Amino acid sequence: MECLFCKIINKEMTSEIVYEDDKVVVFKDIHPKAPIHFLILPKKHIPSVDHLEIQDKTLMGELILVAQKIAKEQGIAGYKLMINVGRDGGQIIDHLHLHFLAGKPIEMP
Ligand code: 5GP
Ligand code: ZN
Numbered sequence: 001m002e003c004l005f006c007k008i009i010n011k012e013m014t015s016e017i018v019y020e021d022d023k024v025v026v027f028k029d030i031h032p033k034a035p036i037h038f039l040i041l042p043k044k045h046i047p048s049v050d051h052l053e054i055q056d057k058t059l060m061g062e063l064i065l066v067a068q069k070i071a072k073e074q075g076i077a078g079y080k081l082m083i084n085v086g087r088d089g090g091q092i093i094d095h096l097h098l099h100f101l102a103g104k105p106i107e108m109p
Contacts, residue, residue: 005095009043023059024066026100035103036076040066046096049085063098070100080106 007013009025018038019026029037040063046052052060064081071079079102084091090109 003045003093003095005039005041005093005097006045009041019066019070021066024062026066026070029099033099034080034101034106036074036079036101038070038100039097040070040100041095041097047094048091048096049083051096067098067100071102076102078102 002012004013008015008017008027015030016028017025018028023043024040025043026038026040029039042056042059042063044056044059046056067079067081070076079100082099082101083097084099
């Protein structure tokens with residue numbers, strides 16, 4: 001079965017997209033854990049951080065720079081970036097993504 005996030009990237013499923021460029025997509029999390037909760041992901045299907053290869057290192061940097069760009073554009077002074085890795089790390093969707101959380105003080109889990 002095709003990956004849920006790939007379906008969103010390919011517009012086969014709707015979501016509230018807040019940013020998109022040739023390599024990265026950002027959309028609102030369907031079950032927000034904070035007043036602002038975005039998911040930042042590469043368009044390339046990489047299952048998790050555990051599956052990253054050396055040629056993906058620039059792409060990972062771009063995900064973080066997109067977080068910074070969104071924060072600046074939306075006037076968000078502080079935010080938390082979180083990546084779950086594997087089932088034991090709390091990952092449910094096997095398409096690498098950064099959680100962008102803001103809008104209230106966010107505790108470490
Ligand atoms: P994970 O636990 O894999 O790090 O995070 C997956 C996130 O995807 C969860 O926070 C969950 O709420 C979100 N999510 C799951 N299904 C959908 C969906 O169909 N649309 C959107 N926008 N978010 C989803
Ligand atoms: Zn995918």
